[in-house]
Amino acid sequence: MVDQFLESAPNLGVDSFLLLLVLVALEAVLSADNAIALASISKGLSEPKQQQDALNYGLIIAFVLRISLILTATWVIKYWQFELLGALYLLWLVFQHFTSETDSEGEHHGPRFASVWQAIPMIAFTDLAFSLDSVTTAIAVSDNTFIVVTGATIGIIALRFMAGLFIRWLDEFVHLESAGYITVGFVGMRLLVKVINQDFVPPQWLLVSGIVLMFVWGFSKRTPELIESTESLEAAFQQDSEVTVQESEAQKSEI
Numbered sequence: 001m002v003d004q005f006l007e008s009a010p011n012l013g014v015d016s017f018l019l020l021l022v023l024v025a026l027e028a029v030l031s032a033d034n035a036i037a038l039a040s041i042s043k044g045l046s047e048p049k050q051q052q053d054a055l056n057y058g059l060i061i062a063f064v065l066r067i068s069l070i071l072t073a074t075w076v077i078k079y080w081q082f083e084l085l086g087a088l089y090l091l092w093l094v095f096q097h098f099t100s101e102t103d104s105e106g107e108h109h110g111p112r113f114a115s116v117w118q119a120i121p122m123i124a125f126t127d128l129a130f131s132l133d134s135v136t137t138a139i140a141v142s143d144n145t146f147i148v149v150t151g152a153t154i155g156i157i158a159l160r161f162m163a164g165l166f167i168r169w170l171d172e173f174v175h176l177e178s179a180g181y182i183t184v185g186f187v188g189m190r191l192l193v194k195v196i197n198q199d200f201v202p203p204q205w206l207l208v209s210g211i212v213l214m215f216v217w218g219f220s221k222r223t224p225e226l227i228e229s230t231e232s233l234e235a236a237f238q239q240d241s242e243v244t245v246q247e248s249e250a251q252k253s254e255i
Contacts, residue, residue, distance in 0.1 A: 011036075013021055021179030023090030031159045033187060033211055034130040037093065038159070039166035041122050044113045058123025063156050065128045069135050070148055084195045086129040086131045093126065105188045107179065127159070133187055172222060179218030183211045 038058070042051040072206060076082050100109055113119045135152070170177050186207055194201045 005247040017124075031134070031155060031162060031217055032132075032215065033180055033183035034127060035159055035162035036166045036176070037126055037130075037184050038123050038163040039170060040097070040109075041111070041119055041126065042163065042167055042181065043109070044111045045116065045119055050116050050119075051167055052164070054113075054123060056120040056158060057116070058120045059126040059127065059156060059160050059163075061120065062127035062131075063144055063153070065124060065151050066131045066156060067149060069128065069131055069154060070145065074236070077166075083132055083191050084141045086132040087188045087191035087195065089125065089129045090184055094185040096183050097168065097178075098110075130187060133191055167217075173219050174221045175225055176215075176218035183214045184251050185187070186210050186214075 024129060036056065042054050042058075045051050045054055096111060097109075100111070111122075131152075134155075135148075166176075166180075190207060
């Protein structure tokens with residue numbers, strides 16, 4: 001398998017570059033729900049520094065697991081048990097989220113952790129569960145292992161930045177976390193259906209459309225505290241502007 005990776009490395013041309021762009025685009029689209037799940041898990045830590053550390057170390061382990069999955073993909077896809085475990089794990093994450101305590105807005109939140117080392121394994125295995133679907137898609141697009149590994153590498157770097165953004169956005173938008181977990185449920189159900197009967201698996205465009213619609217809803221409402229803060233800043237700015245204008249007019253009249 002490693003020999004196959006090394007042999008495919010030199011075969012790079014315009015077609016390979018375009019194929020790489022396609023794989024990276026697929027990774028970006030299919031990683032949105034993954035990113036919000038990882039961000040939500042990281043938010044289970046109280047300190048921002050801990051959240052960043054959990055993401056960094058968790059995704060390093062996730063990268064190793066993802067590359068291992070790519071190199072063994074032809075073997076892994078022979079065993080439906082792997083996809084079943086991935087589907088059940090993702091659906092368990094969704095169940096855990098929607099059965100958790102609610103806040104003042106009636107929204108659920110993810111698990112809480114006492115230390116970074118409790119969150120890291122969960123981040124790594126969550127990405128691995130998502131990878132069962134994305135790696136299968138990538139392998140279907142290209143049988144060039146080097147291209148697939150390169151796409152996965154770029155994808156996981158992008159995933160780190162996306163998860164970092166979502167950590168901030170989860171505090172800004174009321175429905176975003178729940179919308180993200182609904183899309184996690186989409187991926188989990190897709191994997192489960194795939195195990196039961198491949199013919200019943202919905203097309204990829206339908207999954208992407210569902211993810212887009214959920215995120216439109218997720219970004220539809222800001223938190224009340226943020227709105228009040230923004231309005232206060234605008235009012236303060238307007239008041240300062242009025243005072244500045246009055247002082248300027250007063251100085252002109254004195255002259």
